[in-house]
Amino acid sequence: xxxxxxxxxxxxxxxxxxxxxxxxxxxxxxxxxxxxxxxxxxxxxxxxxxxxxxxxxxxxxxxxxxxxxxxxxxxxxxxxxxxxxxxxxxxxxxxxxxxxxxxxxxxxxxxxxxxxxxxxxxxxxxxxxxxxxxxxxxxxxxxxxxxxxxxxxxxxxxxxxxxxxxxxxxxxxxxxxxxxxxxxxxxxxxxxxxxxxxxxxxxxxxxxxxxxxxxxxxxxxxxxxxxxxxxxxxxxxxxxxxxxxxxxxxxxxxxxxxxx
Amino acid sequence: xxxxxxxxxxxxxxxxxxxxxxxxxxxxxxxxxxxxxxxxxxxxxxxxxxxxxxxxxxxxxxxxxxxxxxxxxxxxxxxxxxxxxxxxxxxxxxxxxxxxxxxxxxxxxxxxxxxxxxxxxxxxxxxxxxxxxxxxxxxxxxxxxxxxxxxxxxxxxxxxxxxxxxxxxxxxxxxxxxxxxxxxxxxxxxxxxxxxxxxxxxxxxxxxxxxxxxxxxxxxxxxxxxxxxxxxxxx
Numbered sequence: 451x452x453x454x455x456x457x458x459x460x461x462x463x464x465x466x467x468x469x470x471x472x473x474x475x476x477x478x479x480x481x482x483x484x485x486x487x488x489x490x491x492x493x494x495x496x497x498x499x500x501x502x503x504x505x506x507x508x509x510x511x512x513x514x515x516x517x518x519x520x521x522x523x524x525x526x527x528x529x530x531x532x533x534x535x536x537x538x539x540x541x542x543x544x545x546x547x548x549x550x551x552x553x554x555x556x557x558x559x560x561x562x563x564x565x566x567x568x569x570x571x572x573x574x575x576x577x578x579x580x581x582x583x584x585x586x587x588x589x590x591x592x593x594x595x596x597x598x599x600x601x602x603x604x605x606x607x608x609x610x611x612x613x614x615x616x617x618x619x620x621x622x623x624x625x626x627x628x629x630x631x632x633x634x635x636x637x638x639x640x641x642x643x644x645x646x647x648x649x650x651x652x653x654x655x656x657x658x659x660x661x662x663x664x665x666x667x668x669x670x671x672x673x674x675x676x677x678x679x680x681x682x683x684x685x686x687x688x689x690x691x692x693x694x695x696x697x698x699x700x701x702x703x704x705x706x707x708x709x710x
Numbered sequence: 711x712x713x714x715x716x717x718x719x720x721x722x723x724x725x726x727x728x729x730x731x732x733x734x735x736x737x738x739x740x741x742x743x744x745x746x747x748x749x750x751x752x753x754x755x756x757x758x759x760x761x762x763x764x765x766x767x768x769x770x771x772x773x774x775x776x777x778x779x780x781x782x783x784x785x786x787x788x789x790x791x792x793x794x795x796x797x798x799x800x801x802x803x804x805x806x807x808x809x810x811x812x813x814x815x816x817x818x819x820x821x822x823x824x825x826x827x828x829x830x831x832x833x834x835x836x837x838x839x840x841x842x843x844x845x846x847x848x849x850x851x852x853x854x855x856x857x858x859x860x861x862x863x864x865x866x867x868x869x870x871x872x873x874x875x876x877x878x879x880x881x882x883x884x885x886x887x888x889x890x891x892x893x894x895x896x897x898x899x900x901x902x903x904x905x906x907x908x909x910x911x912x913x914x915x916x917x918x919x920x921x922x923x924x925x926x927x928x929x930x931x932x933x934x935x936x937x938x939x940x941x942x943x944x945x
Binding site: 552554 | 839845848850858934936937
């Protein structure tokens, strides 16, 4: 069970993000405790991906703060200027702790699957190449594509590529996993194999934040569900409660629409 | 026209002596121009107008004027400036050889910069983002991810540029240099047998560029194993 008193794995406080005059996040606060699996739902344009990307500074918030395992990311948020991190080395270090899986996989097309997995561990984390290779093979075995280790991404199916991308994220030994619509680019028959891998990770007690459209998955696997609407948290709670008993009108509309 | 085999052989042998100079001019200008091209490409994609604008202007000028005119301006024009004549560069700039290298390098830099820029822009944003999300940035990101991916896009266009450069060295003959075309012109002025001599010269350029094309085909094959059929690299 997540420990409520411990330092949160991720702490977002009052996150605001704008693109020019358009503000897409209006001060969102969210804490993920160690071992929590949080599903972030919302229609397109609700700001859910932007929120996730603020955690690892792929988007730098204009206001508010982000802390990973208690370490606050130093930000320059001078009004009127593009916000940016003060210390790129800190950001790079924290990014390796909060690994991300993308909607479009984003495997490096010039590297084999195995090379994709050891790239960051060897070159960013400076770990021993041999150990990394052994660990990478074990990870690929776990996600069921050990036989593809010497293939290039282009020769894999979408589901296999996404499983490889999950293994690549795991190869950095992250304490937090961020999933940005990991099944949205997949053919329907390939979604299951990716969700299965994610289910296994959740069962291990990993801290996961998942932006998704998979309602059934969110309901079964997550410990908490967040529903974003127009840049604000509209509904929040354990899936058993929010799905059967939504407090917000918009969320109940959202789930009834998604279920039809 | 009588088919004079001994004359052909003689001309061919004479022209072969121009190959080292042709290759030198091409190689030196491609190397120097390559460095300049990288600088220009980075200026263009820097997102800063005060770097982008001068690079754009440079490319505009050197792509928009004939190489022959550039060679003449550098060879005949620079000596008009007393400041240059008294500078440390003068021992170089008064040599036709270095003027030719300079003009060729300036010219290829303009074209190559656009090829490099195109290659850099072709790298999928998602793959760069994935690298950032893994904690890569700056030099590491460029060396491990951006450059290898950009190179694959750049090579076909760049091989074109190198082939053009090999042929462009012929213009150096107009400022007294005796590379392949320079020797050809000299042979013709003595023998008046234009066709035979130029056919020989053309054949030599063809052979050089055949090798250049093969070299780049091999390079392309080597750096892009992911484009081959899966069976090949499993073996």
